[in-house]
Amino acid sequence: MLVHYRSSLACVALLGLVACGFARAQSPDSGGVSPIPSERVSAEAHARGYAGPATCARCHVAQYDAYRGSGHPKKLRPPEEARAAGLPLPEGYRWDDISYVIGGHRWKARYLDAKGFIITSTGPSHARPGANQYNLQTGQWVDYHPGETKPYDCGRCHTTGYSPDGHQGDLPGIIGTWAFPGITCEACHGPGAAHAKAPSRSNILTDRSPEACGQCHVRGDADSIPASGGFIRHHEQYNELLAGAHAGKVGCTTCHDPHKRADLSIRTGCASCHGQQARDYEGSAKHAAGVTCVDCHMPPAGKSAVSSGKYVGDVKTHIFRVSTGPGDVMFSEDGRLATGKLTVDFACLRCHADRDMDWARSRARGIHTLGK
Numbered sequence: 001m002l003v004h005y006r007s008s009l010a011c012v013a014l015l016g017l018v019a020c021g022f023a024r025a026q027s028p029d030s031g032g033v034s035p036i037p038s039e040r041v042s043a044e045a046h047a048r049g050y051a052g053p054a055t056c057a058r059c060h061v062a063q064y065d066a067y068r069g070s071g072h073p074k075k076l077r078p079p080e081e082a083r084a085a086g087l088p089l090p091e092g093y094r095w096d097d098i099s100y101v102i103g104g105h106r107w108k109a110r111y112l113d114a115k116g117f118i119i120t121s122t123g124p125s126h127a128r129p130g131a132n133q134y135n136l137q138t139g140q141w142v143d144y145h146p147g148e149t150k151p152y153d154c155g156r157c158h159t160t161g162y163s164p165d166g167h168q169g170d171l172p173g174i175i176g177t178w179a180f181p182g183i184t185c186e187a188c189h190g191p192g193a194a195h196a197k198a199p200s201r202s203n204i205l206t207d208r209s210p211e212a213c214g215q216c217h218v219r220g221d222a223d224s225i226p227a228s229g230g231f232i233r234h235h236e237q238y239n240e241l242l243a244g245a246h247a248g249k250v251g252c253t254t255c256h257d258p259h260k261r262a263d264l265s266i267r268t269g270c271a272s273c274h275g276q277q278a279r280d281y282e283g284s285a286k287h288a289a290g291v292t293c294v295d296c297h298m299p300p301a302g303k304s305a306v307s308s309g310k311y312v313g314d315v316k317t318h319i320f321r322v323s324t325g326p327g328d329v330m331f332s333e334d335g336r337l338a339t340g341k342l343t344v345d346f347a348c349l350r351c352h353a354d355r356d357m358d359w360a361r362s363r364a365r366g367i368h369t370l371g372k
Contacts, residue, residue: 039184223242
């Protein structure tokens with residue numbers, strides 16, 4: 001008997017298990033399903049106490065379904081899974097030339113060659129530097145470190161059970177080894193074989209602290225926010241949380257179900273904590289126009305792959321509080337760090353492009369009750 005699943009582009013769970021384009025055969029060793037390639041448990045992983053996501057799915061079907069639909073398991077995946085998801089190949093390459101694909105969920109995809117190095121040259125004979133990163137939003141190939149020799153050293157945040165020692169699969173371009181490519185259940189909950197054998201709260205890790213998420217959602221020193229090109233870099237939500245108004249008050253899991261993809265993971269709205277502001281805002285001009293809290297307090301001030309305007313990146317900021325002081329700026333003078341302030345250019349001028357900072361500051365102070 002076979003159980004079939006839709007493409008991972010839709011990431012729709014059928015019959016409780018999402019296989020991202022693969023058919024799963026019945027297997028008594030994994031509770032009825034055979035793991036897809038990225039979830040197979042190697043002998044080394046088994047010896048380290050890992051059970052694998054298919055084992056977790058025996059009891060935690062809903063969480064597994066949500067996890068498969070998120071970007072976490074797609075941080076790094078075997079080529080057969082990326083191919084099943086419909087990702088394209090860089091020019092001049094075949095799928096047999098690819099050892100792993102980095103990302104490809106919502107923002108971008110990069111590729112590792114047969115030796116584990118990040119592909120940086122494409123075209124006939126791989127002689128053309130660049131055109132090696134595929135941006136999903138635009139469908140364009142862009143340059144990423146064109147022509148450089150680029151080892152893959154991102155395993156700490158892109159894999160499960162990472163060790164900086166050795167080379168995964170004996171591929172010289174890969175720095176380190178792992179139990180599973182991508183962020184699986186056991187990346188956050190720890191090795192789960194003992195728990196699967198005798199389920200108990202005492203033998204599985206459940207860490208809801210911001211620091212747990214901050215192990216990966218961070219870049220550089222957590223007390224600073226890296227920036228470049230007029231945007232916050234990548235997915236540095238932990239850096240932003242520490243700098244913003246929510247630091248020490250709420251954690252990531254207060255708002256998010258960590259098993260789900262970000263835009264589907266919200267478990268509580270802004271009004272649950274900010275009741276007075278919500279009451280003030282109801283019936284205002286902006287509320288009537290359909291402007292939501294996150295439109296202004298979580299504008300896309302970060303950039304992972306593309307920007308579609310001076311103040312429009314592709315990752316929402318987690319600084320939250322809008323700063324209206326006349327001397328407030330979003331970035332340091334050299335543009336390499338964010339100041340920890342969310343300024344009105346990103347909060348207001350990305351929509352009101354014909355206005356200036358002084359106008360935005362004057363309007364922002366009374367925005368919750370404007371028009372009432």
